[in-house]
Amino acid sequence: MAAARLNRLLKLKPLLSSPSLRFSPIRRGLCAAALDSDADVRFPSGLDHKPSFSIRRDPKERNVQWVFLGCPGVGKGTYASRLSHLLGVPHIATGDLVREELSSSGPLSQQLAEIVNQGKLVSDEIIISLLSKRIENGEAKGESGFILDGFPRTIRQAEILEGVTDIDLVINLKLREDVLIQKCLGRRICSQCGGNYNIASIDIKGENGKPPICMAPLLPPPSCASKLITRADDTEEVVKKRLHIYNEMSQPVEDFYRQRGKLLEFDLPGGIPESWPKLLQALNLEDHDDKQSLAA
Numbered sequence: 625m626a627a628a629r630l631n632r633l634l635k636l637k638p639l640l641s642s643p644s645l646r647f648s649p650i651r652r653g654l655c656a657a658a659l660d661s662d663a664d665v666r667f668p669s670g671l672d673h674k675p676s677f678s679i680r681r682d683p684k685e686r687n688v689q690w691v692f693l694g695c696p697g698v699g700k701g702t703y704a705s706r707l708s709h710l711l712g713v714p715h716i717a718t719g720d721l722v723r724e725e726l727s728s729s730g731p732l733s734q735q736l737a738e739i740v741n742q743g744k745l746v747s748d749e750i751i752i753s754l755l756s757k758r759i760e761n762g763e764a765k766g767e768s769g770f771i772l773d774g775f776p777r778t779i780r781q782a783e784i785l786e787g788v789t790d791i792d793l794v795i796n797l798k799l800r801e802d803v804l805i806q807k808c809l810g811r812r813i814c815s816q817c818g819g820n821y822n823i824a825s826i827d828i829k830g831e832n833g834k835p836p837i838c839m840a841p842l843l844p845p846p847s848c849a850s851k852l853i854t855r856a857d858d859t860e861e862v863v864k865k866r867l868h869i870y871n872e873m874s875q876p877v878e879d880f881y882r883q884r885g886k887l888l889e890f891d892l893p894g895g896i897p898e899s900w901p902k903l904l905q906a907l908n909l910e911d912h913d914d915k916q917s918l919a920a
């Protein structure tokens with residue numbers, strides 16, 4: 625127990641040690657809340673104070689702070705990215721932060737590769753460290769508001785976030801499991817430009833009261849076609865494991881926000897052309913660029 629506690633403190637200490645004076649409020653808030661939320665954890669000596677700050681701002685004076693929930697492969701990244709362009713807020717995907725870290729030669733990369741490639745969740749401490757760093761770098765560049773994708777994924781992460789800032793809305797994207805698996809297996813990334821594509825062509829007939837579902841593939845332009853790679857965790861075995869972990873660890877997060885009246889459930893009716901206008905309608909938003917491109 626003591627070793628475990630020490631381990632956690634060692635992991636968290638760099639977050640709270642002297643440079644913390646330069647941390648943005650939201651970063652300090654996340655780190656302090658991460659410590660606070662665990663009864664086993666004590667502040668390291670010399671740091672036994674909770675930073676005094678408030679990062680709750682009147683929603684009228686800041687940009688939106690939204691969260692996307694949903695199983696692997698549901699399309700959180702696609703819709704979060706579209707909304708972030710529309711609303712002018714950063715799209716922050718913790719999965720991307722993890723992949724950036726593991727492709728670097730940083731001290732965590734080996735440890736992260738093993739966890740991610742087995743479909744397991746990275747520890748809350750590591751995720752909060754990566755997220756708080758990302759938020760702080762964004763704030764230094766003048767970013768405000770966010771659309772979070774892939775965070776929170778555990779009740780503890782949800783409690784930590786709730787403890788430091790206000791989330792206005794949580795969009796829960798839903799799709800049947802057989803489609804999720806096909807979509808994960810069809811995902812491709814251009815190794816040069818980082819573009820996301822999907823080669824799966826989904827055409828499932830409606831049965832047992834379930835509606836039919838059609839999703840056209842999202843094919844790459846010719847310039848990317850020969851450079852496509854597949855994520856190491858998008859194999860059938862690992863996708864099934866991730867879905868299992870989602871049901872166990874992340875579904876309770878849906879209840880967490882449902883109880884707080886923040887959850888918007890959204891059943892995807894099909895691919896992007898069918899789903900995007902319906903999502904905008906559900907959010908009472910308009911995408912003028914999309915309308916113009918449809919009219920063209």
Ligand SMILES: Nc1ncnc2c1ncn2[C@@H]1O[C@H](COP(=O)(O)OP(=O)(O)O)[C@@H](O)[C@H]1O
Nearest residue numbers: 696697718719722740744745746751774775777
């Ligand atoms: N909030 C988080 N908590 C713990 N681990 C995370 C979190 N976000 C991302 N990860 C790690 O990064 C991996 C990839 O995440 P992501 O790209 O969001 O995948 P998915 O397509 O499964 O939603 C996850 O399987 C997990 O190992």
